Amino acid sequence: MDCNNFLNDEDILKDQDRIQPFINAITRNKHLFKDKVILDLNAGLGLIPILLIRSGAKHVYAMKSHDHANKILESNQINNVTLHKKAIKEVELDCKVDIIISAWMGNMLFYRGNIQELIQARDKYLNQDGLVLPDKGQLYLQSIEDGEYRDQKLTFWDSVYGVNMKWMKQWIKHEPLLESIRKDQLNSDPVLIYEVDLMKCTFEDLSFSNSYQVQINRQDFVTGVIIWMKYSFTFTHLPINVIMGPTKSPFWKPVIFYFNDEIPASKGEKLKGSFAIKFVQDDLILIKLSAHTKQYHQIQSFRLN
């Protein structure tokens, strides 16, 4: 028994934030699944395939399945599931499917997720009128005042057990942080900066450059911005929206981008700029962020890998 995989299975299943939206999409929307052939890109112990069959699916192709998934299917009297331990790209299916279900999202939608895999599987196997679940993703930007924490992180390198590691300070400024923040550290409302439709997006659509504008809601400094995400099942009877917000710390954490210098801003002042992502692959994303007020200007590059 692989002790750590095993613990992961249990932890993933217990993580309601991650799993409950999928459960709801399946068990409360039987009309979507009745007599359908479905591809589950990450089946694990078989929970999702079993629930899909119980909701009326004709057949489920279950990728990345766990060693024990067959026994679990058996003890639940499920036999119309084809298990594959490998990922979809290493397998050749001999038919098209009506639905693809996948937890394709990562931090900030794309980072360390499986969106490339989903796009490839969709283009190869999904029927023309087929569905992807979940099917929409959105990114939101909000400005933050996080100076104390940022200073702590920078000051740490001044003397590490007596050794001067100040050299590291320049890097922290180019390094996004995967971290939640406190509500009182937000100093603007969120704005939508990006939307993706998994039903039709191409690999190229994952790279973009969009402008934004937020209004600072108090006399404050802006130390950077936080990017958080929302993803949705829009084909369900009631839309299921999952918000992985700035102050919540679930599996997919938001991402903080610090400016080189804090920007002083008055209450009501506008902060404008652009946010650009170059998606290289699931675990390498390049980011360019600009921010301007009347008097201050910042342009900066970051790298998530």
Place this chain on the structure above:
Amino acid sequence: MDCNNFLNDEDILKDQDRIQPFINAITRNKHLFKDKVILDLNAGLGLIPILLIRSGAKHVYAMKSHDHANKILESNQINNVTLHKKAIKEVELDCKVDIIISAWMGNMLFYRGNIQELIQARDKYLNQDGLVLPDKGQLYLQSIEDGEYRDQKLTFWDSVYGVNMKWMKQWIKHEPLLESIRKDQLNSDPVLIYEVDLMKCTFEDLSFSNSYQVQINRQDFVTGVIIWMKYSFTFTHLPINVIMGPTKSPFWKPVIFYFNDEIPASKGEKLKGSFAIKFVQDDLILIKLSAHTKQYHQIQSFRLN
């Protein structure tokens, strides 16, 4: 900048439990390091090499060094350190060394540590009168009553979002847990079950079968045993002993082994048995545990990988 490596560097440096013993060994024992040639198997950002040079070392060969270590050495005016980004086994040194320093330990001493690497480097590069730091490791066994938590973990699989996953229960019984427990869950004193001397141990010494005996200190059930470790610098002016005990949850967690069935025991009753490890490699360890009271007998196999 690799965001996640970077965070790891900071986290490792901030983890006093892990790093302070090494700092103390170096900065309070300059007599050990004066004019010595030293091999650091895991140099990271260069903290240990810099402290070694400051403590009088003639030269340090620093393996697995971070991209920015050279800049940090420079800004500390250190020039007698040779940085290698690779591990020692991928590098050929052209001299022997007087001291090898390495955080070779993992959970339960061996699991996910670097003890194989240390033994190989020692046999190849250490001078005859050279030192290994830290140089000793010990394992301790204590009996535990942890029934409620164990039951919770087992019951979970009865119905996972309505799906029967009872099949998984049999595996949890063969699966050691990397976890701390509460003090009140211990029901015996600890006993030493294994000792290793890094100055002379062979690869074969990492596998062993030793008997143990503990006295149950209250009328109770014994649900299993917990194994925790101690490692020591014994060449320092004052010995430095680092105890990664059963109730402390630092980086190297203790390991819990559950019996198939709980063993009822009276206050003062003896629990005897044997604990055997077959060390296959740093990330694969096979364990055999037996436990006996007058009336009850348990023998069980486990696997850490």
